[in-house]
Amino acid sequence: MRALVVDDSRTMRRIVAGILERQGFEVLQAEHGEEALAVLEEDDRFDLLCIDWNMPVMDGLELVAAVRKNRQWRNITMMMVTTEAEQSQIVRALAAGAHEYLIKPFTPEELRAKLELLGLVSVKELA
Template sequence: MRALVVDDSRAMRRIVARILTGIGYDVEAGDGQQALDVLARGPKPHLACIDWNMPVMDGLSLVVRVRENPQWRDITLMMVTTESEHSQIVRALAAGAHEYLIKPFTSDSLREKLDLLGLVPAPTGEVAS
């Protein structure tokens, strides 16, 4: 599974990337503008975690851009942002984000969101009970 972490803060990119790597993702990271380059170049990620407030291209615009491109339709988009008003969450969901995680978050809460999205890679050797 591949994930793209989009945040203008290197610290936050590192935090999100570490959690995702820990559950088995290959992670690429960048800011809003770099994200489009990464998407254009491929390989296509399964998941993109997107911050809202970023210079040059903000996260909401990125969501809209990704949603406009039919080739990117199957990428799951999750906002990971400190924007936390009810109206902002509604806006992001309406623009095409699938999930929304509010900063600050814990690694458990990120994992649970992925679980809701069915995007937790199955650990190898898991036995169904």
């Protein structure tokens, strides 16, 4: 499994990447939407994009829309990982083509639960 973490905060990229790596993902990082698109143009073998909303140059919503436009990338799962907590924002992101939405701050278990939901990791039975 390969994931691309797109966030302008280095700390946040490291946190998300760390959780994903513990779940067995190979993780690459990008600082904003445009850089993410450049990475994808180079090599698009990604299963998951974790995308922050507010970023310079190109924000997360624009990135989601750009990825959705390209038919070659239709199998890539996109999850917004953002502090934007308004219900209307979630609706906008899903309408643009995001598959899941995780509000910051979150625990590693919550991120893992989202990965289960997306079928990217096996379901861990609750205790």
